[in-house]
Amino acid sequence: MELYERFRAGDIRALARAITLAESGHPLGQELLKRLRGHGQARVVGLTGSPGAGKSTLTDRLIEKARQRGERVAVLAVDPSSPFTGGAILGDRIRMMRHHQDPGVFIRSLASRGALGGLAGATVAALALLEAFGFxxxxxxxxxxxxxxxxxxxxxxxxxxxLTPAAGDAVQAFKAGVMEIADVFVVNKFDLPGGERIVQELKTTLELAPARPGGWKPPVLTAVAPKAEGVDELFEAMDKHYRHILEQGLLNSQRLERARFEVESVIQEWGRRRTREGQGLIEQVAYGGLTPEEAAQQLLFSKG
Structure with missing residues (x-):
């Protein structure tokens, strides 16, 4: 397979093509994934938060820090999907354009494609390819x-x-259940009014939170991304957490959970496709002819 050989030879265009094929579900992309999955090992860091929190600027600074350490870095920016085209908005890539000539940095936007949680299974496929490429x-x-x-x-x-000192940011985090899953908290734009208040709110809430796997205690950090303030501390906290999951033997279970998420995403996408094809069954549910469970069984388990 020519694309496979180019990929293994380090051709960045082959990587980009492979991600496109995997994202679209093309058979060639699936075959590449089978051959390449499991090659390489990368530290995968997820950055999330409300729009306007400065994630892209912070990521830009973290790229800079990683490159100073000689690491090859990739970024997947999972963008909202257009409900009409399914395409991704490229704003995040524009903010990081100063790295575009660095061969040790690869930045790619992926459309969330309406996934229930905002992340598509294609994201995990892209991760596998980026790891195999050596990032x-x-x-x-x-x-x-x-x-x-x-x-x-x-x-x-x-x-x-x-998070930011913006009013309501912490409240939204508490409501969404993010407090239970984040490994590191960072209050960006800390130079704005209210920074100390949200830090204290976070620390107080975390003191009451249940223990994390392996006894990890999430730190609450501060940053001003445009000035690169707090970036060194954030980078060290990320690496400290990675060392923690290695020492506690949690990395393998994390990788299994990633694969489970990918499989579930595929099942969800199949379900969406079948419901679009089964308009008649959907109408029967709407008018009381079938229960949702009966319609789902017919859609998912019928032949054709």
Missing amino acids: ERIFVETVGVGQSEVDIVRVADTTVLV
Whole structure:
């Protein structure tokens, strides 16, 4: 397979093509994934938070820090899907354009494609390809809406929740259940009014939270991304958490959970496709002819 050989030879265009094929579900992409999955090992860091929290600027600074350490870095920016085209918005890539000439950095936007949690199974497929290509650290920046914050923990080794002093930011985090899954908290834009207040709110809440696997205690950090303030501390906290999951033997279970998420995403996509094809059954549910369970069984288990 020519594309496979080019990929193994380090052709960045072959990597981009492979991700496109995998994202679209093309048979060639699936075959590449089977041959390449399991090659390489990267530290996968998920960054999530509300829109406007400064995730992209913070990611840009983390790229810079990783490159200073000689690491090859990739970024997957999971963007909202257009309901009409399914395409991704490229704003996150624009913010990181200063790295585009660095051969040690690869940045790619992926459409969430309406996945229930904002993350598509294609994200995990892209992670596998990036690992096989030799990237040592991969940042996954989520769309920051819906339940993507909850899904990211199933994909990343370390999950970073980015908050700001904006009124209501902490409250929304508490409501969404993110407090239970983030491994590192960072209050970005800490130079704005209310920074100390939200830090204290987070610390107080975390003191009452249940213990994490292996006894990990999530730190609450501060940052001002445009000035690179707090970036060194954030990077060290991410690495400390990664060392923790290695020492506690949690990495393998995390990788299994990532694969489970990918399989579930495929099943969800199959379900969406079948419901679009089964308009007659949907109408029967709407008018009381079938229960949702009966319609689902016919859609998922009928031949054709």
